[in-house]
Amino acid sequence: MATPAPAPQRSSPRHALRREVGMIGLLWASVGAIIGSGWLFGAEKAVRAAGPAALISWVVGTVAIVLLALVHAELGGLFPVAGGTARFPHYAFGGFTGMSFGWFTWLQAATIAPIEVQAMIGYARHWSWADGLQHPKDSTLTASGFAVAALLLAIFVAINFLGVKWLARTNSAATWWKVAIPVLTILIFAATEFHGHNFSSHGFAPFGARGVLSAISTSGVIFALLGFEQAIQWAGESTHPRRDIPRAVLGSVLIGSVVYLMLQVVFIGAVPNSAITGGWGALTYQGISGPFAGLATLIGLGGFATILYIDAIISPAGTGLVYITSSSRITYGLSRNGYAPETLQATDRRAVPWIGLLIAFVAGVLCFLPFPSWQKLVSFITSAVVLMYAGAPLAFGVFRKRFPDLERPYRLPAGEVISPLAFIVAGLVIYWAGWDTLWRLGASILIGYLLLGSYAAYARVKGLPRAPRMDFRAGQWLPVYLVGLGLTSWQGQFGAGAQKNLPLWWDMAVIAGFSLVIYYWAMAVALPAEDIERNIADVELLDAGGH
Numbered sequence: 143m144a145t146p147a148p149a150p151q152r153s154s155p156r157h158a159l160r161r162e163v164g165m166i167g168l169l170w171a172s173v174g175a176i177i178g179s180g181w182l183f184g185a186e187k188a189v190r191a192a193g194p195a196a197l198i199s200w201v202v203g204t205v206a207i208v209l210l211a212l213v214h215a216e217l218g219g220l221f222p223v224a225g226g227t228a229r230f231p232h233y234a235f236g237g238f239t240g241m242s243f244g245w246f247t248w249l250q251a252a253t254i255a256p257i258e259v260q261a262m263i264g265y266a267r268h269w270s271w272a273d274g275l276q277h278p279k280d281s282t283l284t285a286s287g288f289a290v291a292a293l294l295l296a297i298f299v300a301i302n303f304l305g306v307k308w309l310a311r312t313n314s315a316a317t318w319w320k321v322a323i324p325v326l327t328i329l330i331f332a333a334t335e336f337h338g339h340n341f342s343s344h345g346f347a348p349f350g351a352r353g354v355l356s357a358i359s360t361s362g363v364i365f366a367l368l369g370f371e372q373a374i375q376w377a378g379e380s381t382h383p384r385r386d387i388p389r390a391v392l393g394s395v396l397i398g399s400v401v402y403l404m405l406q407v408v409f410i411g412a413v414p415n416s417a418i419t420g421g422w423g424a425l426t427y428q429g430i431s432g433p434f435a436g437l438a439t440l441i442g443l444g445g446f447a448t449i450l451y452i453d454a455i456i457s458p459a460g461t462g463l464v465y466i467t468s469s470s471r472i473t474y475g476l477s478r479n480g481y482a483p484e485t486l487q488a489t490d491r492r493a494v495p496w497i498g499l500l501i502a503f504v505a506g507v508l509c510f511l512p513f514p515s516w517q518k519l520v521s522f523i524t525s526a527v528v529l530m531y532a533g534a535p536l537a538f539g540v541f542r543k544r545f546p547d548l549e550r551p552y553r554l555p556a557g558e559v560i561s562p563l564a565f566i567v568a569g570l571v572i573y574w575a576g577w578d579t580l581w582r583l584g585a586s587i588l589i590g591y592l593l594l595g596s597y598a599a600y601a602r603v604k605g606l607p608r609a610p611r612m613d614f615r616a617g618q619w620l621p622v623y624l625v626g627l628g629l630t631s632w633q634g635q636f637g638a639g640a641q642k643n644l645p646l647w648w649d650m651a652v653i654a655g656f657s658l659v660i661y662y663w664a665m666a667v668a669l670p671a672e673d674i675e676r677n678i679a680d681v682e683l684l685d686a687g688g689h
Contacts, residue, residue, distance in 0.1 A: 164381050164382070164386070165382070165385075165386040165389065165390065168372075168373040168386050168387065168390035169373065169386075169389070169390040169393050169394060170317040170318075171372040171373055171390070171464055172369055172370045172371070172372045172373045172390055172391065172393075172394030173317055173320075173321065173369075173393075173394045173397055173398065174316065174317040174320060174369075174372075174460050174461060174464050175254075175368070175369025175370075175372045175394075175461055175464045175465065176366070176367060176368065176369040176370065176394055176395075176397070176398035177317070177320045177321060177324060177398060177401065177457060177461075178258055178261070178320075178369070178457050178458050178460065178461025178462075179257060179258050179260070179261030179262075179457065179458040179461065180362050180365055180366025180367070180368075180402070181324050181366060181401070181402065181405055181434075181457065182261055182265065182432070182433065182434060182453075182454055182457065182458070183261065183264075183362055183433060184361070184362035184363060184365070184366040184402065184405075184406075185402075185405050185406045185409035185410075185433065185434070186409065186425070186430070186433035186434075187357075187361035187362045187520075188200070188357045188361045188362060188363055188406065189406070189409065189410055189413075189422055189425065190361070190422060190423055190425055191349065191353050191356055191357035191360065191361040191423075192347065192349055192353040192354045192356075192357040192361075192422075193344065193345060193346065193347055193348040193349060193353065193421075193422040193423075194340065194341045194342070194343075194346050194347070194410050194422070195346055195347035195348075195349075195353065195354050196354075196357055196361075196363075196406055196410070197403070197406055197407065197410075198347075198354050199354050199355075199357040199358050199361075199363045200363055200399075200402060200403045200406055201403070202354070202355075202358055203358050203363040203364050203366075203367055204367065204395075204399040204402075204403070205567075206358075206364065206567045206568075206570075206571055207364065207367045207368075207370070207395055207399070208395055208399070209560060209563060209564040209567055210528075210531045210534065210535070210564050210567070210568065211370045211391050211392060211395045212392070212554050212560060212564070213534045213535050213538045213554065213557075213560065213561055213564050214227070214370065214371060214374060214391055214531070214534050215387070215388040215391045215392050215552050215554065216388070216538065216550055216552050216553060216554045216557065217230050217374075217534055217537060217538055217541075218373065218374040218387040218388060218391055219385075219387050219388045219550065219551035219552045220541070220548070220550055220551065221233070221678070222387055227243070227247050227371050227374055227530055227531070227533070227534065228240070228243055228244040228247040228248070228472055228475050228476065228479075228530075229244075229475060229479065230243075230533060230534055230537035230538075231243040231533035231534075231536065231537050232244070232479055232677060233537060233541075233674055233677045233678055234536065234537040234540035234541065234616075234668050234669060234674060235536070235537075235540070235613065235616040235617050235620075235664070235668055235669060236611060236612070236613025236616045236617065236669050236673065236677065237480075237481075237598070237610040237611045237612040237613050237617075238612045238613055238614050238616075238617035238620070239533070239613070239616065239617035239620055240479060240481070240610070241476075241479075241481045241594050241595070241598060241610065241612075242587075242590075242591075242617070242620055243530060243533040244472070244475065244476045244479065244481055244594070245476075245587070245590035245591070245593075245594055246526060246529045246530040246533070246587070246590075247472050247530045248469065248472045248473060248476065248590075249526045249530075249586055249587075249590065250368075250523055250526040250527040250530050251465050251468045251469040251472050251502075252465075252469045252501075252502055252505040252506060252509070253505075253506075253509050253519065253522070253523050253526065254368075254461070254462070254465040254523055255295060255298060255461075255462040255465045255466050255469070255502070255506050256291070256295065256506045256507075256509040256510055256519065257509075257519040257520065257523060258458035258459065258461045258462035258465070259291045259294045259295060259458070259462060259506075260283075260291070260519065261454065261458040262294060262454065262455055262458045262459065263275050263276060263283070263287060263290065263291060263294075264276065264281060264431055264432065265431070265432040265435065265451060265454030265455075266454075266455075267431050267432070268429065268431075268432055268435065268436075268451055274286055274287070275287035275290055281431070283510055288510055291507075291510050292507050292510070294459075294462075295462075295466075295503055295506045295507060296503060298459070298462050298463050298466045299466055299499050299500070299502065299503045301463060302463065302466050302467055302470065302494065302499050303490070303492070303494055303496065303499065304492065304494075316456060316459075316460040317460060319453070319456055319457075320453070320456065320457045320460055321397070321401070323449065323450070323453040323457070324401050324405055325401065326449075327405065327408070327434060327446075327450070328401070328404045328405060328407075328408050330443065330446060331408035331409070331411070331412045331437075331438075332407075332408050332411070334412075334441065334442075334443060335411070335412045335414075335441040336408065336411040336412060337411055337412070337413075337414075337415075338411065340410050340411055340413055340418075341410060341411075343415070343418060344418065344421045344422055348421060348422055348423070349422075349423070351646065351647075352635060352636070352646060355574050355636075356574055356576070356636055358571060358574055359521050359524050359525065359571055359572075359574040359575035359576070359579075359636075360520065360521040360524075360574070360575060360576060360579070360637075361520070362520050364524045364527075364528065364571055365520045365521075365523060365524045365527075366398075366402050367395070367398055367399060367402065368523075368524070368527050369394070369398070369461070369464075370391050370392075370394045370395050370398075371391070371531070372394075372464055372465075372468060373386075373387050373390035373391050373394070374387060374391065385551065388551060388552035409433070409434070409437070412437055412441060413425070413427075413437065414427070414440065414441065417440075427440050428440065432450070432451065432454060434450050435447045435450035435451050435454065438450055466499065466502050466503075466506075469498065469499075469501075469502035469505070470494070470495045470496075470498030470499045470501075470502055471495065471498065472498075473486050473495065473497070473498035473501055473502070474486065474487055474495040474498050476594070479610060480598070480601065480606075480608035480609060480610040481594045481597065481598060481610055482594065482597055483597065484608065485497065486498060486501075521575045521576065521579040522575075522579050522582060522583060524571065524575055525571075525572050525575040525579055525580060525583050526583060526586070528568050528571045528572050529568070529572055529583070531568055532565060532568035532569070532572075534564075535561045535562065535564040535565040535568070535661070536565065536661065536664050536665075538554075538557065538561045539558075539561045539562070539661065539664075539665050540664075540665060540668040540669075540674070541674075542557055542558060542561070543665060543668075544668070544670075544671045544674060545671065545674075561661075562657075562658060562661045562662075565657050565658075565660075565661045566653070566654045566657040566658065566661075568657075569627065569653045569654070569656070569657040570650060570653055570654070572627055573627065573630060573631055573634065573636065573649070573650070573653050574636055575631075575636070575637065576631065576636040576637020576638070576640065577631045577632050577634070577636065577637040577638070577639045577640040578637040578638040578639050578640075579637060580627065580628055580631045580637070581628070581632075581639075584624070584628055587624065598610050598612065613669060613673075615667060616667055616668055616669045618667055619660050619663045619664045619667065622660065623660045626656055626660070627653075627656075630644070630649065630652055630653060630656065633649075634649040635649055
């Protein structure tokens with residue numbers, strides 16, 4: 143099988159994406175997605191859940207993300223197509239699996255922009271005019287807060303209509319600021335206020351292993367590190383995708399993980415003793431609704447606190463812009479693969495998939511209803527994203543098995559070992575989110591099956607030219623995987639409503655063993671090489687403008 147060439151742009155303006163994004167644009171798309179509201183809240187939420195042992199949470203989270211990013215780097219260089227994370231499983235396992243992971247991918251992209259809006263509103267409570275936007279008790283939105291949130295989402299969508307070239311340049315400029323402010327925060331806090339004894343105050347790990355592990359999924363650790371895949375989602379608009387995508391993916395993870403770990407260190411070190419008299423779980427001080435800015439004010443850095451409040455608008459806004467962009471491209475990709483009506487591929491004169499943008503806006507507004515606060519959205523989004531990521535190790539394994547000699551711009555060393563390990567890690571992160579999150583995720587997955595599955599069935603009955611082949615045999619493992627994760631979570635140790643019948647550590651052993659069974663089952667039933675080549679050829683034809 144020949145290495146697929148970057149798709150030529152022969153299609154009409156109505157369906158064309160333009161290759162206008164360079165290496166820096168791709169890198170900053172991923173870095174800009176990683177450094178968003180996570181840095182504003184992650185350190186405080188993690189230390190509340192795990193105490194100073196939150197440092198371990200960040201290390202474990204970084205290892206998990208690095209494993210998944212390595213797999214994505216090889217696939218992204220091999221298949222530089224728009225909405226790649228939704229397409230890799232489609233190549234390897236066919237229509238049913240491709241439709242499923244396409245929905246998982248869209249679900250996470252559509253829900254991240256609302257959480258960035260929540261972060262903006264949360265920090266805005268510093269100003270008196272924003273007092274009425276959230277309920278003080280639980281940080282949920284009031285009626286006026288809901289209206290403001292919807293308006294901010296509308297602004298994100300409006301900016302996206304200016305086109306990807308303009309957006310990439312704007313995002314690159316904003317990301318320089320977004321990286322500079324956290325780095326400056328690290329330097330200033332370390333030089334101004336650092337209490338080494340805080341790392342042993344009330345014990346290094348006051349909430350034990352359960353606190354360390356739950357912080358990874360529910361307190362913003364993994365959420366903060368998410369976003370490296372943005373370079374892959376923009377692959378259809380990259381000028382040199384095979385060269386630049388692996389560099390952008392791995393470079394963004396390196397930058398993000400170092401910044402977040404150091405932010406956690408200086409946050410723990412800067413907290414005054416008076417703020418933790420009741421222990422880390424009862425951490426409190428004036429202005430804690432904006433953790434870093436409030437802490438800066440508390441330790442006498444009022445001028446710098448003002449800069450942080452400004453950044454609390456810029457950083458989440460930049461990330462929200464990127465994810466609105468990605469959501470519209472994923473909608474475009476789902477339509478290209480035949481899982482949604484062809485009208486969703488419509489682009490305007492700036493090559494912007496405008497219907498996808500409108501759908502992203504509606505979905506974002508709906509997210510404010512069941513999950514109307516920052517932390518309530520975090521664990522849901524983390525689970526949706528990692529479930530999306532789980533498709534890449536499976537596709538990776540299939541391509542290594544079916545096409546071992548295929549030329550790869552980036553070839554992952556020890557990929558045959560890292561791939562199943564990455565799949566296990568994905569399952570663990572999903573499990574740590576807890577039962578109260580996973581049952582909601584399950585309901586969202588069922589909604590996706592109703593929407594996309596109904597259209598796919600309609601297309602088959604009507605004999606539409608792009609009606610997808612479902613390939614249920616190749617995806618037979620997927621329902622078992624989803625139900626198995628749900629049942630284990632229900633009987634496990636994490637989240638409200640969990641039955642706690644599986645002891646700690648044994649529950650994770652179950653997840654690891656179950657994940658390995660699913661991984662090798664998927665390898666055994668994956669599509670044969672000729673069908674995979676057909677799927678890839680279909681996508682290349684579509685991206686080149688064919689029908």
